[in-house]
Amino acid sequence: MHLRRFFHHRAHDNELARELEAHLQQAIDEYIAQGVTPEEALRRARIRLGSETRIREDIWEWNSLVFLESMLRDWRYAARTLARNPGFAIMTIAVLATGLGANAALFTVVHSVLLKPLPFRDPNRLVMLYERSVDPRFAFNVVAPGIYAEWQKQGQSFTKMAIFGSSSYNLSGSHGQLPEKIETTRCSADFFSTLGVQPAYGRAFEAKDDRLQADATVVLSWGLWKRRFGGDPSIVGTNVLLDGVSYAIIGIAPAWFAYPDMQTEHRELTDRLIADRLTRTFSVIWQRKANLYDMPTPRQVARSHSPATRRFPPRVRTGVGLSRFE
């Protein structure tokens, strides 16, 4: 079938009608020549040819893209029905639109919350570690830095482990700005490298920052940097005062980076805190070596790591719990 024929359907059919008409005339002429009355000639010619309409329909159908035509017909029918009953049409369209919109909105949420991988490096390998206390009420307890330090000291099965906790600081005003209370995250030096995040400007924390005698350092969040420092990259290397203590700004976190929440500056955790085994206010991210499928059960981890705390007083003695990275 030629597509051209499909688009020239009507013209083609008209031509066929003319052709059949010509055929009839020929036949009539012939019958008249045989001495038949014109009426009888017409009758015989028609009988001989059969149904003209039938022939035209056959060829019409042969030239049709049946699927396309019935679809067009359905559309026309739908449009007519809706136009006849506008109230119903509006209701139907509103219901459908609401349904589609709700679906799209819901899927957007589901997509970003559940389906889209986290923007970190190897997100499948990130898990949260918790202290497991003998007390069943604290099956998943937040971690004291000292415990984290013990884990890190003896952990061979992980590549990287970082600890972080939140606290708020007073950011002193400079250049006539008012002081401000900001939410910060205190973290160990490998916080950024565990997540695989590169700062937008400057550098991330390094092991040498994680010492008591080192200068205090801070990585600003993109938002704070834009808001307080006008997005000026030369701010890196200068100092800010947090709770009256001078911190060197070593880097700016990338704009998309909002972990653990939207408005967080990152500040390194010194080994003074590492010595603290009781202040269980921290979270630990663990980047496992292997993929998720051979993830050890929390019990296994607890067994393998509990000797670490054995020499601590009983209230410090805890195991390790694993949970999904959040």
Add this chain to the structure above:
Amino acid sequence: MPRFKRSSKDEMLQGTLDMLILRTLIPGPAHGHTIAHVIEHTSDEVLQVEQGSLYPALHRLEDRGWLVSYWGSSENNRKAKFYKLTQAGRKQLATETGRWRRIVEAIGRVLGEAAD
């Protein structure tokens, strides 16, 4: 698939109408009425062309490029659509004639053996 089926007891063998039409056009262009007439006349009225299937057949043959059509005047000065055999049509006729001969021969052999 095209549907040109007609419920007629005298229905021609499937595919033979095409072949006959092509053969009829060997001497020169003709219109539908002449084609039907020639087939019937040449076969001593044994073959009756079902006119309802003649035009679909012509249409089909033209679609395959075996015929071309044009409007002209008939012998008694009436407008008529003429069909003309193309080169491809000639080749097709040769193929179909050969096939037909082989079938007839084969059937003949079968019937001949049965008669023995």
